[in-house]
Amino acid sequence: MLVVQFCTSQRSKKSPLLRCLTGYKDSNGKLSDCPPDKVFSKCVSRCPKTCQNPYVKSDNKECLRNCRSGCVCTNGTLIDEGQNRQCVPQDECHGISNELLLRTLSVTRQLFDLDLKIKNQYAARLFVNSSNTSQQFGGFGRGYQSIGENVTNSRRDRHEGFDLYRELDWHHPLRLQFNEKHLTNKNLPDYREMAIGWNPWPKEFPLFKETISEYTTAMLQVGARVMRAIALSLNLPLNYFESTFNDSFWVIRCIRYPAVSQDEVQSTEYGHGCGEHSDYGWLTFVNQDLDSHNCLHVRTNDTSKATYVSADPIVVEEQIALTCNIGDIIAFITKNKYRSTRHCVVNPVKPARSRISTPFFFEPNLDVKLRINETSPECYYGEYLISKVRNNFNYYIDETK
Numbered sequence: 054m055l056v057v058q059f060c061t062s063q064r065s066k067k068s069p070l071l072r073c074l075t076g077y078k079d080s081n082g083k084l085s086d087c088p089p090d091k092v093f094s095k096c097v098s099r100c101p102k103t104c105q106n107p108y109v110k111s112d113n114k115e116c117l118r119n120c121r122s123g124c125v126c127t128n129g130t131l132i133d134e135g136q137n138r139q140c141v142p143q144d145e146c147h148g149i150s151n152e153l154l155l156r157t158l159s160v161t162r163q164l165f166d167l168d169l170k171i172k173n174q175y176a177a178r179l180f181v182n183s184s185n186t187s188q189q190f191g192g193f194g195r196g197y198q199s200i201g202e203n204v205t206n207s208r209r210d211r212h213e214g215f216d217l218y219r220e221l222d223w224h225h226p227l228r229l230q231f232n233e234k235h236l237t238n239k240n241l242p243d244y245r246e247m248a249i250g251w252n253p254w255p256k257e258f259p260l261f262k263e264t265i266s267e268y269t270t271a272m273l274q275v276g277a278r279v280m281r282a283i284a285l286s287l288n289l290p291l292n293y294f295e296s297t298f299n300d301s302f303w304v305i306r307c308i309r310y311p312a313v314s315q316d317e318v319q320s321t322e323y324g325h326g327c328g329e330h331s332d333y334g335w336l337t338f339v340n341q342d343l344d345s346h347n348c349l350h351v352r353t354n355d356t357s358k359a360t361y362v363s364a365d366p367i368v369v370e371e372q373i374a375l376t377c378n379i380g381d382i383i384a385f386i387t388k389n390k391y392r393s394t395r396h397c398v399v400n401p402v403k404p405a406r407s408r409i410s411t412p413f414f415f416e417p418n419l420d421v422k423l424r425i426n427e428t429s430p431e432c433y434y435g436e437y438l439i440s441k442v443r444n445n446f447n448y449y450i451d452e453t454k
Contacts, residue, residue, distance in 0.1 A: 148278075149271045151373050154340050157268045158409045160261050165213055165309040165409075167257065172197045175253040177216060193246035194218070194442045196253045200311070205328030211400055212326050215307040217252045217265065219419075227419060244435025247302070248419060265305065268411070273301060276336055276415030279377065287387060297417045298335075302434070304414035310348065312401045312408075326398040326408070332380040333441050336415040339376040341366055345401070345408045349376070352395040364396070382417070385426055 165172070177196040195218055201209035221228045231245040254262040277298065284293040310326040329352065341349065343366045350361040367374040384393040401408050417423070419435040 147275050147372075147375055149275065149375075151371075153264075153268060153271060154373050156264055157340060157411050158342055160258075160264045161215075161307040161411055162309070162407075162409050164215060164255065164258060164261050164307065165407075167255070169199075171255070171257055172213075173199075175215075175255055177202075193250045193439075195250055203327070205325075205330050208328055210325065210327045211311065211313070212398070213309045213311075217305040217307070218247065218250065219302045219304070220251055221248055221419075244419060244433060244439045247435050247439055265307075268413070269303065269305065272338055272413040272415065273303065275338060275375070276301065276303075276413075279336055280415075283383070283387070283391065287390065297421045297423075298415070300418040302416050302419040302438070304334075304416060306410075306412050306414070308410045308412070310398060310400050310408040310410070312403045312405050314403050317400075326400040329395055329397040331384075331393040331395045332378050332414065333382070334380040334414055334416045334438075335383050336380060337378040338413045338415065339364075339378065339410060340373075340412070341376070341410040342408055343368070343373070344406070345410070348399050348401055348408050349410075350397050350399060351378075352397075361397075380414075382423065382425065385424070 175196045177194050177198055194216055196216065198214040198216065200211055200213055203210040203212065203214055227248045231248045280294045280298055281291050284291055287293075308327075326348070339349065346365050347363045349364040351364045353360050353362055364376050367376075378394040378396060379391045381393045383391050398408075398410075416438070417434045419433070419438075421434045422431050423434055423437070424431050425437060
């Protein structure tokens with residue numbers, strides 16, 4: 054399985070979270086194993102009574118979810134959903150090593166341990182200084198946020214953050230489109246600040262950029278594989294969504310939730326570590342400290358009397374699992390077959406240590422046109438993203454005035 058812990062608000066049989074998939078049919082309709090050089094002609098659903106995949110079986114070895122169409126080999130290997138559709142070892146799980154996941158958390162903790170004066174040098178702002186060609190400058194939401202600067206449901210969140218967005222290189226068509234000589238073109242969409250911004254990588258800590266770059270490359274592959282799996286589960290072609298995410302404008306939030314005392318838990322100065330919300334984009338992959346227990350809470354129903362489950366870290370067959378939250382856009386475009394995940398984060402209570410999390414937001418291309426709900430007009434994803442960033446934070450200062 055690509056995602057062992059796959060959080061949605063409703064675990065319906067029509068939208069399974071875990072799938073038992075075996076076998077494929079060749080051009081003659083024969084069900085057989087998958088040789089590495091075999092190109093699949095047709096994928097089929099086939100669920101044995103006893104699930105052979107160790108990642109999708111319960112204690113009694115019965116399949117946890119009904120089977121869906123997919124390309125999985127009878128010899129116990131999963132398919133790489135790339136151009137050649139070749140088999141890859143099943144033990145890859147989501148394909149990211151434990152070492153990289155833990156190293157990403159470690160460098161994030163070291164980042165937040167830097168002196169506050171250093172962190173404030175990389176504070177996020179609302180504007181982009183277009184005359185500054187240095188990639189050290191962030192602009193528009195990129196960079197450090199102190200405790201309370203992130204706001205959810207009109208309450209200040211109790212966490213520190215360091216936000217990173219996809220950087221478009223100097224020759225990217227969208228960056229060229231928004232250069233200085235086109236600023237007066239009223240026909241251009243309103244997401245210039247996102248397209249031309251750079252991440253403010255801390256020069257005092259080069260290992261942070263090096264590790265996050267490696268983490269990003271790995272996460273992009275996971276996001277693409279899950280989107281292809283979603284397409285298959287909806288009985289759509291494997292590459293149905295490909296053109297909408299092949300230039301993904303990803304986002305990473307590096308977050309530290311400080312441990313609090315029992316008295317601070319009752320304080321009204323702040324809300325939760327992060328108040329209840331659903332993510333507004335596509336898919337969110339959560340990498341969190343393994344000792345982070347009873348912190349991430351997922352809402353399980355839409356009634357007035359909410360119930361929650363704690364989405365604690367999971368290790369399966371010695372592989373650290375990723376938690377995947379469904380975002381609002383995926384819920385809309387799949388007509389709620391995949392429902393967006395309402396969740397919140399509660400600060401750890403002392404003597405527990407602070408909680409580190411590095412959620413990766415796998416998002417569509419910046420210039421993809423989409424609708425957010427039934428009543429909204431069509432817009433560019435970049436316009437939607439920029440409106441959300443403006444509304445979610447209270448720390449921005451427009452220094453261009």
